Amino acid sequence: MIKIKNLYKSFGDKEVLKGINLDIEDSTVTTIIGASGSGKSTLLRTINLLEKCDDGKIFLDGYEITGENPNLEKIRLKIGMVFQNFNLFPNKSVIENITLAPIKVKGEDEKSAKENAIALLKSMGLEDKVYSYPNSLSGGQKQRVAIARALANKPEVLLFDEPTSALDPEMVKEVLNVIKFLAKKGLTMIIVTHEMGFAREISDNIVFMKNGIVEDIGDPNYIFYETKNENTKKFLQAVL
Numbered sequence: 001m002i003k004i005k006n007l008y009k010s011f012g013d014k015e016v017l018k019g020i021n022l023d024i025e026d027s028t029v030t031t032i033i034g035a036s037g038s039g040k041s042t043l044l045r046t047i048n049l050l051e052k053c054d055d056g057k058i059f060l061d062g063y064e065i066t067g068e069n070p071n072l073e074k075i076r077l078k079i080g081m082v083f084q085n086f087n088l089f090p091n092k093s094v095i096e097n098i099t100l101a102p103i104k105v106k107g108e109d110e111k112s113a114k115e116n117a118i119a120l121l122k123s124m125g126l127e128d129k130v131y132s133y134p135n136s137l138s139g140g141q142k143q144r145v146a147i148a149r150a151l152a153n154k155p156e157v158l159l160f161d162e163p164t165s166a167l168d169p170e171m172v173k174e175v176l177n178v179i180k181f182l183a184k185k186g187l188t189m190i191i192v193t194h195e196m197g198f199a200r201e202i203s204d205n206i207v208f209m210k211n212g213i214v215e216d217i218g219d220p221n222y223i224f225y226e227t228k229n230e231n232t233k234k235f236l237q238a239v240l
């Protein structure tokens with residue numbers, strides 16, 4: 001579904017992505033692990049076209065999305081993104097946050113957009129927060145709203161950049177459970193995470209990034225128990 005070919009990205013003279021190649025199959029969960037500064041966020045932001053790559057190509061369903069004049073709004077409906085700090089619109093209610101893109105960008109009618117939003121909120125246990133404002137929600141609730149907002153666009157793939165890193169420990173689980181539920185439903189996801197137990201449980205593939213390259217890749221059993229890659233082993237020893 002997503003094919004990344006020889007992707008390069010620098011900021012000034014700092015090369016952050018140094019030739020990334022990665023294939024993401026339909027209905028799979030890929031987690032990306034690696035030390036801070038290894039380029040994980042930059043890779044996600046490049047896939048979502050928040051950053052323009054310097055070289056290389058990204059394909060979605062066989063179509064290149066990194067061409068000259070990509071239709072950013074349309075592509076971002078297909079490739080949703082959930083951020084560490086939620087990025088909700090503070091001056092809009094929960095339901096306005098969720099229905100904004102479907103109405104404004106997709107041209108959905110207001111009534112069906114609202115019905116869909118309420119159904120999504122129900123599925124996340126947030127039916128009593130429909131008309132609340134973000135600042136009245138806990139971190140875990142905010143992140144579930146952010147996930148509902150991304151899902152409202154019916155994306156083909158959803159990217160998560162450390163979705164639980166800004167949460168108090170007691171709220172991590174409620175967000176991870178929502179992501180597990182989406183995995184069971186077959187949503188294609190790419191998740192940057194430091195939650196190693198979660199990565200082991202949910203991933204079809206784990207990508208270990210180091211210094212802007214895919215240093216190691218494989219299923220959880222390979223990455224956690226079988227790899228011979230010394231850098232992977234060192235990283236896991238440090239974080240486990």
Ligand SMILES: Nc1ncnc2c1ncn2[C@@H]1O[C@H](COP(=O)(O)OP(=O)(O)O)[C@@H](O)[C@H]1O
Binds near residue numbers: 034035036041
């Ligand atoms: N917008 C930017 N401008 C300059 N440097 C950046 C920018 N974004 C990221 N970087 C640098 O790129 C490197 C990789 O960052 P990032 O992709 O955020 O890594 P990770 O998510 O793995 O921690 C870091 O050294 C970071 O400082």
Ligand SMILES: [Mg+2]
Binds near residue numbers: 041042
């Ligand atoms: Mg990051």
